[in-house]
Amino acid sequence: MIFTIFGATGDLTTKKLMPALYKLHEDDQMPTHFLVNLIGRQIYEEEAFIEHIRAQIEGNYPNWDEFKTHLRYIQMDFTDPDAYVAFAEHMMSVAGYESQERIYYLATAPRFFPMIASALVGNGLVVKGNMRDKIIFEKPFGENLETAKSYNQLLLGLIEESQIYRIDHYLGKEMLQNVLMVRFANKIFESIWDSENIEHITIYAFEKETVKQRGGYYDRSGALRDMVQNHLFQTLALVAMDSPNGLNDRLIKDEKVKVLEKLEFSSPMIFGQYKGYLSEKGIPSDSKTETFVGLKMFVNSRRWSRTPFYLVTGKKMKDKRAAVVITFKESNCFFESGQPAKNTLTIEIAPREGLALTFNGKAPGLQSYVMPMKMDYCHLCNVVGNTPEAYEKLILDVIHDDASLFTRWDEIESSWKIIDQLEQLKTYEPLYQYEDESEMLAKLKSEWGDFLTYL
Numbered sequence: 001m002i003f004t005i006f007g008a009t010g011d012l013t014t015k016k017l018m019p020a021l022y023k024l025h026e027d028d029q030m031p032t033h034f035l036v037n038l039i040g041r042q043i044y045e046e047e048a049f050i051e052h053i054r055a056q057i058e059g060n061y062p063n064w065d066e067f068k069t070h071l072r073y074i075q076m077d078f079t080d081p082d083a084y085v086a087f088a089e090h091m092m093s094v095a096g097y098e099s100q101e102r103i104y105y106l107a108t109a110p111r112f113f114p115m116i117a118s119a120l121v122g123n124g125l126v127v128k129g130n131m132r133d134k135i136i137f138e139k140p141f142g143e144n145l146e147t148a149k150s151y152n153q154l155l156l157g158l159i160e161e162s163q164i165y166r167i168d169h170y171l172g173k174e175m176l177q178n179v180l181m182v183r184f185a186n187k188i189f190e191s192i193w194d195s196e197n198i199e200h201i202t203i204y205a206f207e208k209e210t211v212k213q214r215g216g217y218y219d220r221s222g223a224l225r226d227m228v229q230n231h232l233f234q235t236l237a238l239v240a241m242d243s244p245n246g247l248n249d250r251l252i253k254d255e256k257v258k259v260l261e262k263l264e265f266s267s268p269m270i271f272g273q274y275k276g277y278l279s280e281k282g283i284p285s286d287s288k289t290e291t292f293v294g295l296k297m298f299v300n301s302r303r304w305s306r307t308p309f310y311l312v313t314g315k316k317m318k319d320k321r322a323a324v325v326i327t328f329k330e331s332n333c334f335f336e337s338g339q340p341a342k343n344t345l346t347i348e349i350a351p352r353e354g355l356a357l358t359f360n361g362k363a364p365g366l367q368s369y370v371m372p373m374k375m376d377y378c379h380l381c382n383v384v385g386n387t388p389e390a391y392e393k394l395i396l397d398v399i400h401d402d403a404s405l406f407t408r409w410d411e412i413e414s415s416w417k418i419i420d421q422l423e424q425l426k427t428y429e430p431l432y433q434y435e436d437e438s439e440m441l442a443k444l445k446s447e448w449g450d451f452l453t454y455l
């Protein structure tokens, strides 16, 4: 297999892709013969470049010396169409090129997708219909509906849909894969999974990190395009979709699309930018890009029309944490000795992976007091070994031609439709400057009330 990364000097490669490839190799999941081409613009000796990459990867890699024998540095400017001639010669000179799987990972800003894909096809590196040639497109796929549509049309003229992998790494996360199992493999949840019984649902993804070196990309995206259009909407779709007629990939995606098409938002939306953002590398001094967003959304369907979905994401928060919290309605049953608390089901995505269910019972003792209780399941603690990092799982799926955890075009299209509207309305909303998360959480609380207990 030849695995080529465009954008090899970027954050994604060092933070996620290299650790995932290393781990797959260590777990004997990579083909016996594989090469990883790292494409970068700067002039480096191969050895020096690989050392440079290693220095940026966090964690322990005891077998790095063996792993690095599979790495190659390819110096080229991928925006120069002529550079692909030499790259093609290089690729085709690899022993057994014809019989190898060839996977190209476009870890670049989306505006480069059309030109890289066209150049790969134009130089015979990706051949339409040849299932050995596959391209993975990092999210976001496009900058808005219009560009996403044009990229998609262009790609479908160049290659088959089955050669296209539009990645959203949240779908590879253990607990996101768990959502459908929890919902559909348990009698206790599905029958109460609606507005009749669920008061509201909160989906949040907070990060401690700032944009760091990614200013050039991030400032053109902002939290709406970077996190909401993909990760949060995909999570919402899994939580809210109706039961598919069968648990196959196509039917599941059909149901997710129905949810995304019925998404509506309710004003106000809350936007913030952390103090210090304007001094980050690559950020214009007058940037209005949001690094925090809070949205109240509804799914306009029979099942959900009265349940708000709160979506919240931000950078430079107190810590990294992500979860889905489903808050059920109050029980009608009142005890003299206290009112039962609302039941919640929390699907913890990060840092811990797990599930927690709160319910009410009798406090121990002679008196009869209602007391909230919690059932807590830690996924990582009970599973032997580590759960696979999302990128490991997804890269392995590409190797095995399995696109079920990748996004289909119509999911992306319906997500962009709503994000485009939000982007327009954003210009009328204030952009709060925040020092830390408490200021933004206070704003959300003043708009939406006490659901914040769970954040």
Ligand code: BG6
Residues within 6 Å of the ligand: 139, 169, 207, 226, 227, 350
């Ligand atoms: C990426 C975003 O898709 O997801 C980043 O571009 C964000 O801005 C990251 O930091 C969060 O993913 P994870 O898996 O680290 O929670």
